[in-house]
Amino acid sequence: MLDAGRKECAELLEISGAEEFVRTVGEEDQMCLGLKMFHPKNDIIENFEILMMFVLLFVFMTLPLCLAFDRVNTALLDINFACDLIFCLDVVKNCNVGYVDDRGVVVMDRKMALKNYFQTWALIDIVSSVPIDRVMDAATEGKEDGGGVMGSKKILKLLRLVRMTKLVKLLRASQLVKKIRENLMAFMEFYKIFVSDATLKLWRLFFMMLTLSHWGSCLMFILLKAYKYPYASWAVRWDVVAPHTGVPVKSVLHCYTWGIYKTLMLVLGQAYQEFPTAQVCESSHGWCVIESWMTLVGVFAGCFFNAIFVSTITSILVSMDVSMQEFEEQLQRTNDYMRSLRLPGELRDRIRDYYHHRWKEGVIFDESLILERLNPELCLEILNYKIRDLVPKVPLLRTTPKAFSEALAPALHPTVTTEGDVVLKEGDYGDAMYFIDKGLAEVLVEAVGDQVVKLIADGCFFGEAACLLKVKRTATIRCKHLMSSYTVSSEDMDEVLEDHPEILKYITRVARSRIDRLQLLHLNAHLNEGTAGLMSTDDDEDARTPLFVSLAAKHRAEQAGTVAARVRHSLANIYQKGSSMVGGGSMTNGTRSSRASNRAASQRAGGPSSKHVMVQPGSMRSVPEHHAEDDDDDELSSLSGEIAPTRGVHATMKKQHSPKATHRPPPSTRHHR
Numbered sequence: 001m002l003d004a005g006r007k008e009c010a011e012l013l014e015i016s017g018a019e020e021f022v023r024t025v026g027e028e029d030q031m032c033l034g035l036k037m038f039h040p041k042n043d044i045i046e047n048f049e050i051l052m053m054f055v056l057l058f059v060f061m062t063l064p065l066c067l068a069f070d071r072v073n074t075a076l077l078d079i080n081f082a083c084d085l086i087f088c089l090d091v092v093k094n095c096n097v098g099y100v101d102d103r104g105v106v107v108m109d110r111k112m113a114l115k116n117y118f119q120t121w122a123l124i125d126i127v128s129s130v131p132i133d134r135v136m137d138a139a140t141e142g143k144e145d146g147g148g149v150m151g152s153k154k155i156l157k158l159l160r161l162v163r164m165t166k167l168v169k170l171l172r173a174s175q176l177v178k179k180i181r182e183n184l185m186a187f188m189e190f191y192k193i194f195v196s197d198a199t200l201k202l203w204r205l206f207f208m209m210l211t212l213s214h215w216g217s218c219l220m221f222i223l224l225k226a227y228k229y230p231y232a233s234w235a236v237r238w239d240v241v242a243p244h245t246g247v248p249v250k251s252v253l254h255c256y257t258w259g260i261y262k263t264l265m266l267v268l269g270q271a272y273q274e275f276p277t278a279q280v281c282e283s284s285h286g287w288c289v290i291e292s293w294m295t296l297v298g299v300f301a302g303c304f305f306n307a308i309f310v311s312t313i314t315s316i317l318v319s320m321d322v323s324m325q326e327f328e329e330q331l332q333r334t335n336d337y338m339r340s341l342r343l344p345g346e347l348r349d350r351i352r353d354y355y356h357h358r359w360k361e362g363v364i365f366d367e368s369l370i371l372e373r374l375n376p377e378l379c380l381e382i383l384n385y386k387i388r389d390l391v392p393k394v395p396l397l398r399t400t401p402k403a404f405s406e407a408l409a410p411a412l413h414p415t416v417t418t419e420g421d422v423v424l425k426e427g428d429y430g431d432a433m434y435f436i437d438k439g440l441a442e443v444l445v446e447a448v449g450d451q452v453v454k455l456i457a458d459g460c461f462f463g464e465a466a467c468l469l470k471v472k473r474t475a476t477i478r479c480k481h482l483m484s485s486y487t488v489s490s491e492d493m494d495e496v497l498e499d500h501p502e503i504l505k506y507i508t509r510v511a512r513s514r515i516d517r518l519q520l521l522h523l524n525a526h527l528n529e530g531t532a533g534l535m536s537t538d539d540d541e542d543a544r545t546p547l548f549v550s551l552a553a554k555h556r557a558e559q560a561g562t563v564a565a566r567v568r569h570s571l572a573n574i575y576q577k578g579s580s581m582v583g584g585g586s587m588t589n590g591t592r593s594s595r596a597s598n599r600a601a602s603q604r605a606g607g608p609s610s611k612h613v614m615v616q617p618g619s620m621r622s623v624p625e626h627h628a629e630d631d632d633d634d635e636l637s638s639l640s641g642e643i644a645p646t647r648g649v650h651a652t653m654k655k656q657h658s659p660k661a662t663h664r665p666p667p668s669t670r671h672h673r
Contacts, residue, residue, distance in 0.1 A: 037097070037113070052086070069248075077133055090129070091125045125169065128165040198319065201312055223294065224246065228246070229242070229244055229246045240254065267306070327359055331352070334352075353418050353482070357482060384406055390486060393546055397435075400503055403500075414485075417483045419480065425476050428472065430467060430490075432489050432490065433461065433487070435485060436461065439458070439484055440456075440481040464510065466490075467490040474514070475518060
């Protein structure tokens with residue numbers, strides 16, 4: 001029955017042709033001695049594996065100390081017994097946990113799981129779980145030193161080396177180490193802890209050196225212990241331990257540190273020179289043979305470690321901040337190129353500014369190569385995250401469906417323009433559209449002598465007319481301050497807008513309205529004086545950008561404060577003059593009545609009022625002559641116009657410079673006619 005189930009499972013796997021379809025053989029409800037079978041991915045099993053990992057690391061560090069120094073072994077006797085009990089629980093656990101075979105099938109049958117376990121790790125686990133210290137104490141209790149094999153403490157102490165089989169279990173922890181590494185990376189990512197790969201390599205090299213010195217020091221004392229600490233040994237001659245007994249002269253820590261010192265000197269290849277690092281044996285037999293070979297092995301091990309150390313440091317230096325090195329190399333090549341051409345200093349500074357602002361972090365990445373190795377979904381998420389700051393700024397992207405910005409994201413390419421650079425030239429054919437992320441640009445028109453007629457900033461877009469209507473550039477765009485923008489080619493824009501016809505109609509309408517305004521400016525080309533306004537309200541698209549909204553609100557607040565101050569000042573002047581009129585008597589009243597009669601007579605005669613008009617020579621503009629007596633009336637009448645909201649500089653220019661107002665004769669001429 002079981003073989004039939006396995007055969008059916010194998011056939012299903014062959015038909016599917018994929019290992020991700022996990023099949024299970026057997027059931028988890030099988031009971032034996034009150035224990036059921038556990039799935040290998042069970043949370044309890046995985047947590048127990050993590051506990052076993054820490055226990056193995058503890059044993060890995062304390063085992064050589066226990067074998068080398070009896071004092072340490074006695075102090076850690078109970079802790080070692082607890083570790084042995086945990087290893088026994090691990091044996092029981094392995095007998096009740098399924099396994100995954102080579103084809104990815106989860107086998108939950110108890111008989112098959114036991115057979116697989118006893119064919120692989122069972123012997124090592126059982127031997128390493130035996131509390132050898134307790135067994136030795138029980139075997140030597142009441143025995144003399146020379147009483148038979150079991151009474152020989154020397155042979156029984158050699159049995160402690162069986163405990164080193166526990167270290168073999170570390171080979172089985174590779175999958176667990178991989179999982180711990182993944183969880184550690186997720187933890188560091190969550191708490192924004194960044195550690196470079198070079199730093200991790202240095203730490204691994206450092207721990208490798210500590211592990212080598214730790215085990216080397218302990219192995220030296222294990223060999224000395226096996227030969228009962230002879231007089232010719234380095235430890236006895238240096239007064240580290242007592243001869244024959246091996247009792248530390250000072251402490252275990254003193255012996256351990258001298259062992260580390262000698263190990264490190266062996267690794268560095270210095271342990272065969274003068275005292276205290278030298279091999280001090282003067283004989284060719286006994287312990288001196290062991291120490292001579294130990295020195296030779298240590299020197300060879302040191303050569304391998306030095307080779308690993310040098311290669312690791314070299315790889316770290318080569319791979320450390322590859323993107324930053326690429327940026328510095330590219331910048332250095334550019335500097336050499338500029339020096340060879342003898343470019344002017346101002347141009348060199350602009351080129352260097354471009355590099356530092358295009359790659360702000362000082363690194364260069366081959367983004368296309370990185371994105372090619374990801375699936376389309378991850379690429380789309382990365383590209384949408386890149387333009388997360390651009391979408392809220394551009395009203396077109398902010399108010400349209402999210403699908404439009406997601407479709408446009410792969411076609412957007414970041415660009416940086418330095419101050420004074422011309423982004424596009426009027427009259428050229430264009431094949432790209434621009435979205436401003438940060439910065440300020442000027443709009444220049446040839447009809448007014450290439451003067452600035454408008455300013456655009458964060459959230460504005462331009463180049464849509466040449467991109468969609470297939471016309472020449474209608475204006476010149478020049479960078480006023482450092483500008484970061486995104487470009488999209490006309491082919492990509494047409495492809496995206498095919499699925500969004502309503503957005504195509506809107507952008508086309510915006511492009512035609514901007515062309516109409518520029519054509520109106522061409523008709524009034526001789527009225528080219530005036531100041532350009534920042535994102536005039538005549539352009540509805542620019543008026544909805546966050547920067548313009550904030551500037552408009554600030555302007556209205558400042559204007560309201562200015563008007564209120566002027567009103568208070570005017571009322572104060574009127575109050576002061578009213579007080580003086582009360583003191584002046586009939587003379588002021590007579591003067592005002594005579595002025596009123598003169599104005600009425602002048603109006604009946606069809607002539608000008610008391611504000612006489614002067615015509616400037618060579619100009620068609622009328623400038624009224626100012627009288628100090630009319631300050632109060634003029635100031636109060638002008639306030640009503642300032643309280644009303646303005647329509648922007650372009651609206652004012654249209655009102656002042658319309659054709660009808662331009663050719664209208666001045667009032668003085670009409671009066672004489």
